[in-house]
Amino acid sequence: MKTFFRIIGTLVVLGVVALLAFIFVPVQRTGPVTQLAADFKPAKGQGEYVMRAGDCMACHTSEGGKPFAGGRAINSPMGVIYTTNITPDKETGIGTWSLDDFRAALYDGVDKEGHHLYPAMPYDSYRKLSEEDVVALYDYFMKEVQPVKAEVPETKLAFPFNMRFGLRAWNWLALGDAGFKPDASEDAMFNRGAYLVEGAAHCAACHSPRNLMMMSSGTNAKDAAFLSGGEIDGFTAPDLRGPQSGPQQWTTEQLAEYLLTARNAHSSATGEMALAIRDSLQYLTKDDAMAIATYLRKIGAGKGAAPVAEKAEVTPTQTLLTDAKPDMPLGPRLYLDNCAACHIVNGKGAGETFPALDGNSLVTAKSAKGLISVILHGAELPSTERRPMKLRMQGYDDRLSDEEVATLATFLRDGWHNKAPAVTAAEVKAVRDEAHH
Template sequence: MKTFLKVIATLVVLGVVALLAFILVPVQRSAPTEQLAADWQPQPGQGEYVLNASDCVACHTADGGAPLAGGRPIESPMGTIWSTNITPDPETGIGNWSYDDFRAALVDGLAPGGRHLYPAMPYENYRLMKEEDIRALYDYMMAEVPAVKNAVQETSLDFPFNMRFGIRAWNWLALTHAPGFTPADSSEISDRGQYLVEGPGHCAACHSPRSPFMAQDGVTVADDHFLAGGVVGGWNAPALRGSASEIGKWSTGDLATYLATGRNSHSTANGEMGLVVEHSLQHLTDADNIAIAAFLKGIDGDAGEVPQTLAAAGPTALPPAEADAAGADTTAMLTEASPEMPLGARLYLDNCSGCHFVTGKGAPEIFPELAGNSLVTGSETTPLISVILNGAEVPSSAKRPMVLRMQGYGKRLSDSEVAELATFVRTAWGNDAGAVTAADVAAVRKASATH
C-alpha cells in the first residue's frame, strides 16, 4: 500500500511540475557552445569514429535488422520504447533533418516540430559533446550511412507517460548541466577519457544511480554520485569508481583491455556491456580506451601505471590464479569434496569447477572470476540466474576474435537446484550476497521462455 501511495504521490507531483513547465518554460533549442568556421570540415573518419564512440548502433539496430534502421525494443520503467530509424531515409528516417534539427535531438531531446524525445535517448549526456563532433556525426550520417526505408513500430506508453509534453517538466528537472564539455584539467590523457565517458560514451546513463524522477543522479565528474552504480533492466551496472568497486582491484591496463576486448584477467562482458564492447569500444583506438581507463581509475585516486599501448598492459594468458585469503576456506572445502558438502557446493563441483576452478578465480580472458564478481554479488539476481539457465556469450572483437560461449543448464537443473547453486556462488570465496529462491529462478525461467 505504501508503494502504491508513493507512486500516486510521485505522479501528482510530476503532474503539477508538468503543468508549471508547460505554462512557464518555452520549448527552445540550446545555442551552440562554439561557432564553427563557415569552411570547417571534419577530419577524415571523424564522423564514423564519433558514431562508434557514441554507441548508436547498439540501440538503433534491431536483431537481424539493417544498421541504424531502428526497431529495437528498449525496456524502461515507463514501458517499451522502440528505437527510431536514424538512417538518412527521407520518409522513415532522418533524411529531411537539418543540422539544427539533428543537434537539437542530441542536445535538447527535441525532434523537428518541437516533439520531445523520450530520455531513453541519452541527451542528458550527448549535450556534453563538442560542437565539432556533433557536426562531424551529422555529416557522416547524411553522406555516408546508407538510407534504409524501415517504418518502425511507434512507441505507445500507458497514461500518463504517453503525454510527451510532460517530458518538458522532466527536462526542467533533469537537464542540470549546460551544453558543452568542461575538462577537469587533470592531465591531457585523463581529460580525453573524461570527455569520452561523460559525453559520447554516455556511461552515466547506466552506471550512475537514478533520482526519484528517474534522472541520472550524477552526469559529470563534479557530481557526487557520478558512476556510483545503477540498475538497468534488472541488471546491475556496477560502480566505475572507488577502491571498493570491482574495478578497484584492476590495473589501468586491465580496465583498458576489458573495454577493448570484453575480457581481461578478471572478468568478461555480458548483457548490455557486451553490446557496448561489440558495437562501440572495440572500434576506439588503444589510446582512447587507455584514456577512459585512466580517467575512471583516477576519479577517486591515483590511476597507477598507465600503459602506452594495450600490448604493454600485460600478458594475454596467465595460469589460473591461486585462492586468496578470502577464498581459502571455500577452496579447501571444494578440494576435499566431502560427502557432507552442501548441495550448492556439490552442484558447483559437478557443473562449474571445470572452468571457474575450485578457487573461483577462473581462467584469465576466458572464464571470469566468480569471487568478487559484480554480476554474481549484485543486488539484482536475475542476471546470474539467467546465465546459469541460458548460458552467456562474450562477443568477438578485433583484438580477441574468438567468441566465448558458456552453455546453459536450464534443461539439466531444476529451479531448486539452480537456486542452491546461485546461493552458493553468492556466498563463496568471501562473497557476501543474499540467497536466491526457487521462486526467483522460476520467474526468470518463465520470462526467458517468453522472450
C-alpha cells in the same frame, strides 16, 4: 473578499497561461557550444567513430533490420519505446534535418518539429559532445549512411507519459550546461576519458542510479552517486567507483582490455555490457580505452593508485572444494560437478579465458538476476578485433532445478571473498519463466 477572488482569478489565469506556455511555446534549442571555422571539415572516419562511441546503431537498428532504420523496441519502466529511423531518408528518416535540428536532438532532446524525445535517447549525455563531434556525426549520417525508407511503429505510452510536454520539466531538472568542460587540474588523458564517459559513451545511462524522476544521479564525477551502480531491466549495472568494483580492482591496462575485448584477466562481460562492447566500445582506439580506464580509476575509491596485489591465500571455500568430502553441502558439490573445471576451486578462473567468480560483480550484484541468467542460459563473449573468439559458457537450465540453481548461486555469492545475500528458488523460477515467454 472581492479582492481575494480577483487575486485568485488572476493567479488562475496566470497559471493557465503558464501551463499553455509550458505546453505550446516552442522549445529553446541550444546552439553550437563552439563556433567552428566556416571551412571546418571533420577528419575522415571521425563521424563513424563518434557514432561507434555513442552506440547509435545498437538502438536505432531493429533485430535483423537495416542499419539505423529504427524500429527497435526499448523496454522502459514507462512502457515500450520504438527507436526512430535516423537514416538520411527524406520522408521517414532525418534526410531533411539541418545541422541545428540534429544538434537539438542530441543536446535538447527535441526533434525537427519540436517534439520532445523520450530520454531513452541519452541526450542528457550527448549534450556534452563537442561541436566538432556533432558536425562529424551529422556529416556521417547525411553522407555515409544509406537512406532507408522505413516507417517505425508509433511509441504509445500510457498516460501520463504520453504527454510529451511533461518532459520539458524533466529537461529543466535533468539537463546541465551543454558542452564539455575539462577539469583543469587533470591531464589531457583524464579529460579525454571524462569526455567519452560522460558524453558519447553515456555510461551513466546504466551505471548511475536513477532518482524518483528517472533522472541519472549526476552527470559528472563531482556527484558521488555518478556511476555508483544502476539497474537495467532488472539486472544490476555494477558500481564503477567503490573499492570492490572492477575498475578499482583492476589495472588501467586490464580495464582498457575489458572495454575493447569483453574480457580480461579477471572477468568477462555479459548481458547489456557485452552488447555495448560488441556494438560500441570495441571500436574505440586503444588510447581512448586507456583514457576511459584512466578516468574511471581516478574518480573511484582507488583514486588511480595501482591496485593492491591480492594475497595468495587458501580460503575456507577452496579448502571445502579441495577436500570434497562426501557429506559436503549441495552448493559446493554442484560447483565441483558443473563449474570447477573452468572456474577452478580457488574461484579465480584462468586468465582471459575463464573469468574469476571470486570478487566478480556479476556474482555479487545487488540483483541476482544476471547470475541466475548466466547459470541457466550461459553467456557468449562477442567477437572483437583483439579477441575474436566467441567464448561461450553453456547454460544449465536443462540440468539444474530451480532449487539447485538457487543453492549454487547462494554458494557463489557467499564463497571465497564474496558476501552477497542468498538466492531463492522463486527468483530462479522468475528468470526461467521470463525466458520462456
